[in-house]
Amino acid sequence: MIGMTARARLITTLVALVLVAPVAGIRLQDTERLERFHTRRLAAWPEPAAFVDPPAAFRAARAWLTDRAWPTIAATNAYKRFLYFVLGSPPAHKLTIGLDGQVFLNSWNETEPDVLLESLCVRAHGADAGRGLSRSLGELATFSREIATPVDVIVVPTTATLYAERLPPSVSRRLREGCAAVAAGRSALRDVQVPAGVRYLYLYDALRPFLADPAFYPRNNWHASGKSLAVLRDTWLAAAGLPAVVDERIEAVDQPAEMLLMSGVADPQPAYAVRNAHVRFDAARDAAFRAAVGDLFTNPAFPSHVYLNDRPPVDASLLIVSDSFGQLAAEVFAGAFAEVTQVNTNDLPLGNAAELVARARALHRVDRIVLLFQEGGVDRAINYGRVLRRAQ
Amino acid sequence: MPGGAPPLKQNGSNGLPDDMVFSSIDFLFLFLPLFLLSQAFIPNRNLTFVLFSLFFYFVGEGWYTAVVAFSVAANYAFGILIGDARDAATRKRVLAASVAVNLSLLVFFKYAGFLAHSLFGAAPDSWIMQIHLPLGISFFTFHAISYLVDIYRRDARAERSFVNLSLYMLMFPQLIAGPILRFHTVAGHLKRRVVTARHVYYGLTLFCFGLGQKVLLADTLAGVADPLFARADTLSQATAWLAVVCYTLQIFFDFGGYSTMAIGLGWVAGFHFPQNFNYPYISQSITEFWRRWHMSLSRWFRDYLYIPLGGNRNGPLATYRNLMIVFLLCGLWHGAAWTFVLWGAYHGLLLVVERLGMERLLERSPRVLRHAYTLLAVMIGWVFFRAADIGQAGSLLAKMFFLDGTVDADVATVMTGEETAALVAGVLFSMPLARFVTRRLMAVPAPRPWPRGVAGWRYAAGTVVAAVVLVAASLKIFSGAYSPFIYFRF
Incomplete structure (x- = not known):
């Protein structure tokens, strides 16, 4: 006889009902909120034809389920908060907690640890990058002459090199030594041959003196923000012969640490906010810009900003073509210019870069173009020279 | 010399595994709640169990399920042929x-x-190097041999029910990573079993504890060991030891953890699987270690290889030869690589x-x-077992035992707080302290025969602790932390 007692059946049923709740609760989930949480489109249910290859089809079905299981967001955030606040551990594999609690971004994703550090500490500062950038600057100088518009290239250092001494021993020695070498002044980005007709700045030395102040370049941020951007801007303006005195206030504030916030952990840290009463975001002009260039991007949600300044020290219009570092920089840079249009080109196919610049120039007056990237994205500055020059 | 652990099955492009795993x-x-409901309400429990098991296998292996199905069908026929053979010589030939x-x-x-390589x-x-390794083939092959030999020895009768034999060989809790069940130990349960509330309590509590061990x-410890093994040649002496300890x-x-989950699921379905681990790291000799580590495999090799070879009955030299044969094959059973052969020989x-x-x-x-001595010997063995190839094993052992001037890291700073907590908990739970606590406070594992008059609060305590472990493990699973079970590759 094979059987189950009534009490066993009752317990088994109750446990089964509890266990199935995450699947039953899928209908409670808001798809848009989930997509924002995962920062990608949710996995699709496999087509019936996909079941010709059962493991692949079931894997797709598993991805569909895993993306939507309830309560993914609350559970993940609870776990990450526990990791960070109770165990002092990084809440994601792509984060590294360094000495003195410094948080570093080590990768763009959870499955390839340290690939970003490889780029920041080694590849971006190698001889190949230096040569490539020199060549690109030559091409950008030609491009600048042909469109009769100044083109400047700004490379922004990141916390990996600025706070290299805080990288922990869990990061391989090769990477730590790479970043330490940059901090000691050994980087091909410093020795780039800059041809006439283009301006290039690697702003490491401009930021380094301020680093004792933890709020200057907030340590647990990936992006430069606040006062560090003001210093970047002023250093660049001085180099460009545009000595502008910007009418702004710099206030000490507490802000959630950016890299922890990505993992749902809100941990305030000291920072500076740059306040400028003359600068405002112009939604209408931004919408017009997005309408003009939107088809060039692979992701329709590409970030862009248009800021206007009603009392500009420099009466000129600036176009910032950047990675995500330009998003916060745009408002601070707008303190010096009458108009700043900034676009994040992370979702722009390289081949569309020239068309982007052409459409931006056709839409508004562009007196000056800045290509602004973090140091790990220097390869983009290298490639832009080629594609912009060829497009002319 | 070619060698090295076979790579883990590649995860799919979306980062998820091909196979369905307990975690x-x-x-x-x-799958689990549907299985539980099926066991509670569908009358033909063995057939239902077989169908769930086939689906479990099919999800990861697809059409290679035909291989395990062929194995079941062939062994069903072989079993009857052996059981029905009139004389010993025929039985032996068929076996x-x-x-x-x-x-x-x-x-x-x-x-x-x-071999070809x-x-x-x-x-x-070349095509021969591209042959797909069906999941769990080492396990279901050993199950089949156990079945046939038990019939041959008259320890069990040939199973006339195809469903029952299918269930013995395919039962999903132990299909792909054991424990290895000898047929005569479960033959009775295939025909007669009544699941009680205590079985369900015990099974589900064990399952939760096993899930906690794994997840x-x-x-968490893999988060320390994996990256350190990956850069074995750059480690300092301290971090090399840390890698091996983790x-x-x-x-x-x-x-x-996998075995505990499998045993727990077995109890829920009314099967009493044998214990597979008995605190192996408290052993005081390697001989004792093998009585405590992967006990079902050790018993299988003892019963179906070591004793048939003569065991220790033919003098010391023959005994040593038999031991070496058994452990070389034991190493090879774990993987087709020289590192495993070396581990077995060691x-x-x-x-x-x-x-x-x-x-x-x-x-x-x-x-x-x-x-x-025992811990040191076992840890040296794990270096061979884990290393990608013999070169990496040698490199790591050199780092462990010979200072090369590398002072890379303060060990503490290599580990996150979570990893440190897991290391401390791991050391504690690898000692019988855990069993003492769970047995005293939660009636887990239950001594057999089941005690009468176990206070209700002990069941309540067990339920609460199991629920906490389940929730904690689920939070981690939800957060996307995933790694396949190590023994899946065998």
């Missing part, structure tokens, strides 16, 4: 033929590439040395020394 969302929150068929299947799928230098892209301890605990909680050699007199020497030594 995945689809298993925990869909030999059937064992040969089973081993041929195993050799073809698991070792053909390795080792003996004939087959290119990595909270093994996976892997030592990781493999125990990974495999032990353990065989240690057993021989202990029999040569070291065991007596150990008995006269202080307990702490015996324990230190």
Whole structure:
């Protein structure tokens, strides 16, 4: 006889009902909120034809389920908060907690640890990058002459090199030594041959003196923000012969640490906010810009900003073509210019870069173009020279 | 020399595994509850269990399910032929033929590439090197051989019910990573079993504890061991030791956790699977270690290989030879690679040395020394077991035992707080302290026969602790932390 007692059946049923709740609760989930949480489109249910290859089809079905299981967001955030606040551990594999609690971004994703550090500490500062950038600057100088518009290239250092001494021993020695070498002044980005007709700045030395102040370049941020951007801007303006005195206030504030916030952990840290009463975001002009260039991007949600300044020290219009570092920089840079249009080109196919610049120039007056990237994205500055020059 | 651990099955492009594993969302929150409901309400429980098991296998292996289905069908026929054979000579011939068929299947799928590469230098892209390794083939082959030999020895009768034999060989809790069940130990349950509330309590509590071992301890410790092994040649002496210590605990909680979950699921369905691990790291000799580590495999090799070879009945030299044969094959069973062969030979050699007199020497030594020797020997063995190839193993051992001037890291700073907590918990839970607590406070594991008058609060305590572990493990699973079970590759 094979059987189950009534009490066993009752317990088994109750446990089964509890266990199935995450699947039953899928209908409670808001798809848009989930997509924002995962920062990608949710996995699709496999087509019936996909079941010709059962493991692949079931894997797709598993991805569909895993993306939507309830309560993914609350559970993940609870776990990450526990990791960070109770165990002092990084809440994601792509984060590294360094000495003195410094948080570093080590990768763009959870499955390839340290690939970003490889780029920041080694590849971006190698001889190949230096040569490539020199060549690109030559091409950008030609491009600048042909469109009769100044083109400047700004490379922004990141916390990996600025706070290299805080990288922990869990990061391989090769990477730590790479970043330490940059901090000691050994980087091909410093020795780039800059041809006439283009301006290039690697702003490491401009930021380094301020680093004792933890709020200057907030340590647990990936992006430069606040006062560090003001210093970047002023250093660049001085180099460009545009000595502008910007009418702004710099206030000490507490802000959630950016890299922890990505993992749902809100941990305030000291920072500076740059306040400028003359600068405002112009939604209408931004919408017009997005309408003009939107088809060039692979992701329709590409970030862009248009800021206007009603009392500009420099009466000129600036176009910032950047990675995500330009998003916060745009408002601070707008303190010096009458108009700043900034676009994040992370979702722009390289081949569309020239068309982007052409459409931006056709839409508004562009007196000056800045290509602004973090140091790990220097390869983009290298490639832009080629594609912009060829497009002319 | 070619070698190295076979790579883990590649995860799909979306980062998820091909196979359904106990610690995945689809298993925990869909497959498992449906299985529990089926066992509660569908009358034909064995057939239902078989269908769930086939689906479990099909999800990961697809059409290769035909291989395991063929194995079941062939062994069903072989079993009846052996059982019905009129004379001993015929029984022996059929047994030999059937064992040969089973081993041929195993050799073809698991070792053909390795042999072709080792003996004939087959290119990595040749067809023989591309043969797919069906999941769990080492386990279901051993189940089949156990079934056939038990019938041959008259320890069990040939199973006339195809469904029952299918269930023995395919039962999903132990289908792909054990424990290895000997047929005569479960034959009775295939026909008669009544699941009580205590069975369900015990089974589900064990399942939760096993899940915690896997997800909270093994996976966390893998976060230390994996990157350190990956850069073995740049480690300092301290970090090399840290890598090995973490892997030592990781493999125990990974495999032990899986076994605990399998045993728990077995109880829920009314099967009493044998214990597979009994605190192996408290052993005081390698001989004792093998009585505590992967006990179902050790018993299988003892019953179906070591004793048929003559065991220790034909004098010391024959005993040493038999031990070396058993452990070389045990190593090879774990994987078609020279590192596993070396690991098996190393353990065989240690057993021989202990029999040569070291065991007596150990008995006269202080307990702490015996324990230190065993742990050290086991950890050295794990270096071979875990290393990608023999070169990496050598490199890591050199780092462990010879200072090369590298002072890379303060060990503490290599580990996150979570990993440190897992290491401390791992050390504690690898000792019988955990069993003392759970038995006293939660009636887990239950002594047999089941005690009468166990206070209700002990069941309540067990339920609460199991629920906390389940929630904690689920939070980690939800957060996307995933790693396949180490023993899946065998």
